[in-house]
Amino acid sequence: MSNAPLLAGVIGAPIGHSRSPQLHTHWLRQLGIRGHYIPMEVQASDLEEVLRMLPRMGFRGVNVTIPHKERVLEIADQATDRATLMGAANTIIFRADGKLHADNTDGYGFLANLKQQAPMWEPDAGPALVLGAGGASRAVIAALLDAGVQDVVITNRTRIRADQLSDAFGKRVRVAEWVQAGNLMETATTVINTTALGMVGKPEMRVPLDGLRENTVVSDLVYTPLDTRLLTVAAERGCHCVDGLGMLLHQAVPAFERFFGMRPTVDEATRRAALA
């Protein structure tokens, strides 16, 4: 058997902003695994060639980030049902027979984080309001439905994208007008921002937040900054707040386990490592 270090990495363009290398390197050290996790900037025109070459160089798999999440699903030889449902993959495992196996762990990461940061959360407590209808929204909705939420309300600036998601997910998912977002918070027991609003470099979230009620579970997928306006106001109003960093950390757990053979845990040290 080879005694070469285990290799994995993340591909995207650009790649400098990714926190995955700090995170995986932290777990490698913590668990005493001899391995490396390498950021790789790969252009779309080279993507397939690189993905076919990496296993021959000893890589066990890669994470995939913007802008390649959809294209890698087309290149992969096999995909999990959840990746197919998402229409995007964030993890590629290089199998021993040379096949590329695509998975999407965003929904898993969202739910694992929600359960860790808001352990009192009950899926059947009432309607879940999802702001946004992009790729992250799709993963969040699938996870909510899997967890047993009976009533998901999506609202999005561009209505047709919300309608498409509702059509894809069936009758437990309904659509409301974007201008209604503030009012809908009065009846929701879970509120999740999956839009880019509030992120550094994007517009601030202007949705009225005075409808937020005490004990509502409020989650923001945006993690730069960590204390978004949504979470700041939610905390002032006595809501249970769930920040976006935890989702990023939890979605990496299944990938790390597949790459390096041990399951890491997400704790305060993990958060510090990712923020370093």
Ligand code: NAP
């Ligand atoms: P995406 O597919 O591009 O979707 C962007 C969403 O934001 C759409 O719903 C879009 O609405 C909405 N939006 C953008 N600008 C807006 C504006 N000015 N006013 C109202 N709505 C606006 O992106 P994504 O992949 O879903 O990612 C969305 C956010 O989630 C990003 O901030 C990303 O960093 C974050 N995210 C976090 C994690 C995590 O692990 N924490 C994982 C994935 C994503 P329209 O349809 O009207 O354009």
